[in-house]
Amino acid sequence: MEKELWKGNEAIAEAAIRAGCKYFFGYPITPQTEVPEYLSLHLPEIGGCFLQAESEVAAINMVYGAGGCGVRVMTSSSSPGISLKQEGITYLCGSEVPCVIINVMRGGPGLGTIQPAQGDYYQATRGGGNGDYRTPVLAPANVQEAADFVRMAFDIADIYRNPVMVLADGMIGQMMEAVEWHDIEKRELPAKPWATTGTQGKREHNVINSLYIQPEPCAEHNEKLEKKYKLIEEKETRYEEIDAEGCEVLFTAYGTTSRVCRAAMKLLADEGIKAGLFRPITVWPFPYAQLKKAAAQNSVKAVVVAELSLGQMIDDVKIALEGSKPISFIGKAGGLVPTPREVADAAKKAIGR
Amino acid sequence: MEKELWKGNEAIAEAAIRAGCKYFFGYPITPQTEVPEYLSLHLPEIGGCFLQAESEVAAINMVYGAGGCGVRVMTSSSSPGISLKQEGITYLCGSEVPCVIINVMRGGPGLGTIQPAQGDYYQATRGGGNGDYRTPVLAPANVQEAADFVRMAFDIADIYRNPVMVLADGMIGQMMEAVEWHDIEKRELPAKPWATTGTQGKREHNVINSLYIQPEPCAEHNEKLEKKYKLIEEKETRYEEIDAEGCEVLFTAYGTTSRVCRAAMKLLADEGIKAGLFRPITVWPFPYAQLKKAAAQNSVKAVVVAELSLGQMIDDVKIALEGSKPISFIGKAGGLVPTPREVADAAKKAIGR
Amino acid sequence: MTNDIIISGFGGQGVMAIGKTLTEAGMKEGKEVSWLPSYGPEMRGGTANCSVVLSDELIVSPIVLEPSELIAMNLPSLIKFEPTVKKGGTIFVNSSVVDQKVTRTDVRAVYVDCIKIAEELGNSKVANMVMLGAYIEAMKNLSTDTIKEMLVHMFTGPKAKLVDLNIEALKRGAACVK
Amino acid sequence: MTNDIIISGFGGQGVMAIGKTLTEAGMKEGKEVSWLPSYGPEMRGGTANCSVVLSDELIVSPIVLEPSELIAMNLPSLIKFEPTVKKGGTIFVNSSVVDQKVTRTDVRAVYVDCIKIAEELGNSKVANMVMLGAYIEAMKNLSTDTIKEMLVHMFTGPKAKLVDLNIEALKRGAACVK
Amino acid sequence: MAIVYQKSKGLTDKELHYCPGCTHGIVHKLVAETLEELGIIGTTIGVAPVGCSVFAYDYFSCDMHGAAHGRAPAVATGIKRVSPPGTTVFTYQGDGDLAAIGTAEIVQAAMRGEKITVIFINNAIYGMTGGQMAPTTLIGQKTTTSPLGRTKEHAGMPIKMCELLSTLDGCVYAERVCVTDIPNLNKAKKAIRKAFELQQQNAGLTFVEVLAACPTNWGKPPIKAVEWLKENMIPYYPLGVYKDSAEVK
Amino acid sequence: MAIVYQKSKGLTDKELHYCPGCTHGIVHKLVAETLEELGIIGTTIGVAPVGCSVFAYDYFSCDMHGAAHGRAPAVATGIKRVSPPGTTVFTYQGDGDLAAIGTAEIVQAAMRGEKITVIFINNAIYGMTGGQMAPTTLIGQKTTTSPLGRTKEHAGMPIKMCELLSTLDGCVYAERVCVTDIPNLNKAKKAIRKAFELQQQNAGLTFVEVLAACPTNWGKPPIKAVEWLKENMIPYYPLGVYKDSAEVK
Amino acid sequence: MAGKVTFCQDRCKGCELCVSVCPKGIIVIDQEVTNRKGYHPAAVKEMDKCIACASCAKICPDSIITVERL
């Protein structure tokens, strides 16, 4: 397989095309703008449609319309733009419209800064919109994964009739790395009899909708959704362990921060400290049981959570560990990335060295 | 003190006026519309201004403008409308503009239903917007508290220069109960030298803003905010315990659900089971330590979390308990309220009776 | 003592008003009270109902699932709520509109020909007051004087003449209770 | 072996292009590579820089904090990054624009009069190629043939004549390395 | 015995939840009849708003989407841009939906000339939420959020959407109609039909504004409401064609 | 020796971050000079947008708010409605900000006749994010999201905000100007001054659209950019007064 | 030219719009009947006067009128 050099955002865009996505609705915002830019050139080439919406709000609602028609469709934005999409996302979940949403995170809160951050973890994993809903969230740590996960995301979206998010950050979006366009796992995809493709006079009308004015059917609908979420938790939880076996300190980090942890692990190894990494790949569903197991090793003295935030994923780590191991945190918010040295020192402190 | 009969939403509106709030920007949505309706009549009477915005997005940005000028200002909405306000809320937090935001929750996701629900707990406590930020969230369980908490909320907002949310649900908003307009605790309020009141040629210009284009000052700003949040956690955490001492099963619930739990406690008492209630009043900051302590009693066999959702606050309960006690959950989403019987049965199941 | 009341009927029948009057009267008499409307989709054209709780203790939940009293102002209301009434409870039926009888035998039934009586009094709008009179007479949990005071407070100036009409309506309602 | 490189200069000096060429060449030679631009506020008018990592092992972090090599295309870049270079590292200075010398003594300094050389070649746009030639000559971590191949690939049709010009630029740059 | 009029096949059999005499029901049928007459029920996708007509998705027999409040034009854009040629797309929106929260979406869809038809129900009030002021509420009109009547000083003059959208090149057809009586109803029907026909020719965005009555929130029985509409709304919102830049071929 | 021209006190001493020849800098001074001349720097509150002029809050010496992208008119409404009489409020917005994401906010503020002044910088592109298509991008103009040039078929005709807002009663003054040369710059200054004066008289919303150059994203040196503007933008966006419904007293 | 008008009375909401547009003035609200929705439904008094113009049917918001020409 030939390796090609791809910028993260462009790899994301190209991956969408390779996943059979012909439609994109979005709005410019740094540091993800190369996604729409790339697609504005290449979607028309394949008979698809790129449309720059008037806003993120409009974009997500265009996605709702398009996705309801049964086609593969994507939108992409960065933090403040994703905030604006929250109403749309809860509608998409409520109406069970599949689509892929990219968030290339930047520093917050508010307008913040355009540097990489991971401050939207809560929003992505808990849903920043109203009501009970979930979106599977894949968090790539390099450009190859960004390219792979986007393609996986489309399958997950179609299989479960649910929006799926790919949660990257400014660094993943802006950096170039080698990418192999290898095949991804082929999954069986369901038909879409629910899609609004016109009744053609042959069936009852299809309705895409999230309103259930009576509480009973609304509750029922919620129960149905909950079953789906449980199934996703069971089937789609993904994570990676690196040098975790027998480690003294277990880092837990996703995306860009996991790379910093790996650099820190080298520094620690030089000092004779065995450090391992537990990396959630799906941050929802979060690999609670798997993390608990990894941390349960006798060798593990502490779990160190690293994030580009003031501490959001740490909630999930706490839930996973149930007090079984001490947890400490190293993080920076607002666009700064902690150095491997800082992370290594935090680990040393955590284990009292 | 004379008791008066007040509808929850109207009590909220009247409380704002009594707190010295003269400005309101909002948009109609069931089940909170009586808030703007009430204020549209009564704010002009006191020389204030009620303005119906063109949308929730506009409303929250009007609040941003008004709050930045140093006046007390409020907005109010219900679930989907609050989703639309997420970008505005993260801006308000980032810019440290005080204001009060009311969410009278209804069922979700999406358009959902207009019946009471508590599905926006995640959004309220974690921030549905981008970046690291927090809003103190007061959750009233009756109309009296709604009236009291709105007034407290304005003080907290001014003291910490931060938006404060009052998180009610359709039932609290729609029901009528007796209210006493007793005085609330008088707190010392800081001056607002940062407000944009015009330089009058006498000072440097003031700037209300959440942008820090360089990551270093943005990170610094985040650290400053974090200190504030820590201070709020320390000073403003509120909760209530009812019959918790020596209880066998400890309910944990807030708002409307806490009332259902109290009804269930009666049913259980009839059956000889001693049940208690731990009620977070601030759901952020969440009373982690206090809950852990209450649950640590030897008598407590299980903690039962009740919510009008598929389980959101339960995350905080898990974080609080650190695996120290078994936790079970009873909840309904989409506008249904579990009956006291259902809640009591869940408790019995939890303790194996 | 706790009264868990459901009042239900068509929009426009004054169902909410009956509830609010009961609640306010209860409060004035020092009771703990709550009033909760069903503000659902029924609002548009269909049936409306509200739950009222009057109690000597703290009210934990304003939701009434098993009413001790049901005021059914129309047939759909009777059909929907009759089965939920507590054993030994009371059902008040607006017999001007509802041509069916209460079928349960473990409850007390009170039939009030609200509209006819109100029309006899010359104002069909007081039909709900007639029903209220019946309720108070039957339950004896509130004093008519409290309501009268409230009426005096409510109707002032040119409307003052309505006080007597309403009081008469209460009385006529009370007379329906045997 | 790992090269952690920072390339920095004014916008328009081809800083990003030098980085991308290095990265692609590294990839073609089977190395692990990464390229990360600083896409900050500097974009507008100010200084731009990018980090390139070329390595024989998996690259854990693309962020270069302590470069083994610095290519400073202007003075602010030299001032900002000189202190961060690893002991024993190399600093390449665009001496056409930078009139200061490297002050550290624990690093190697290579001065390249990029613009003058490029102008001598008749095209000031190849100034960055001159610098690239110097880098490759000094570091010997990539083969010039790889770059040549890339140039042949890049400039086709009417632009083919640019291949030789660029190759000449690489050579002239290499000659600056003593 | 010949049937002169019966319920259109463009409507499902669901009972409408609207209040007695609500205009929504009348406009529903005009749209449904048009779809039926043009033979496009099977290839049409409609978008229902949030407002009293939120259940429109249950009433039209073509495929339907329920959009978020105000976003119907964006949803329709998404549908139209991905659907096969020949697909008809319409939105059905109230004045709170279209002329307040959805201002950006309708203006931008009109600018882009999205090939959709927009049916705009202007009843000068927020019906569903119980009678709040809309941007279209008349000066002096009392609503629950303008309890003393709307004033120009506080809320500006009511917005005229036909006039506004007509300035945009992509809006090729804009007409304001009402359905207060049979002649007007016939005109409204013709306008709606023309709007759909122009869409079939890919002319651009077509827009029909229907002045409508909300007896419930106006606090008037249906017949009185119709009279109020005629006396108060039509003078401020003149009926007629505002834009007609494309020929029906 | 008399000073004929020096930097206005309406500006702070901060260095502008704009690219060489960017029109933003020129318009900043016109606004600043106007505030100074009217003696209202101390009683003015400005609202900066998201766009290249995001740092306008650092440049104007009056009190400032940085608004979320497109929401400046709503923020300004909040400010104006709570500030003491005599407070001047203005927004400064780009075309992505005002004519795309902020469409609803500007249209509704104009409808309400908010007593604010809006300075609208139309450079036919999204400057800050690196040159994407704006609603105002010309037909045929290449941008990073219309790489083959904007077409009417795909994106509609560019939106003309002066023309659109002029239909609204609450917008009492709308003029389109440019600052390509001294005569035009003087006209622009007059327009801006009139807009602020009308605000002081509580006339309604006043709107000045400035055709602007973005040399960087147009890929042209400043002087060439100015030429392109004259040759391409002015013909499509004619200069002049579009609305003038209030007298300056 | 006589017509036959059928009302689905169960669904009538008694809004009187049909009454207001009937050129023959033959539609009345039947105060005697209350349908299951609680409304007094519309009905035609003198069917023989009906000219089958369908005005009533066209305006009926609830589409419950069918008109036939005899």
Place this chain on the structure above:
Amino acid sequence: MAGKVTFCQDRCKGCELCVSVCPKGIIVIDQEVTNRKGYHPAAVKEMDKCIACASCAKICPDSIITVERL
């Protein structure tokens, strides 16, 4: 009518807008100088020809020109 024009050269971005509007054509970009921002700044060649019209100052986006009348 002679004028004195002062440039804050450090802040000049060499955009040439002043050059384009000077009625006397006396402003040039000084290719010899590179300021700390990296631009060649503008300067007046023959100051005695300046008529103090302030056109240059009015259009300068960076407000770095001061014009005095002698």
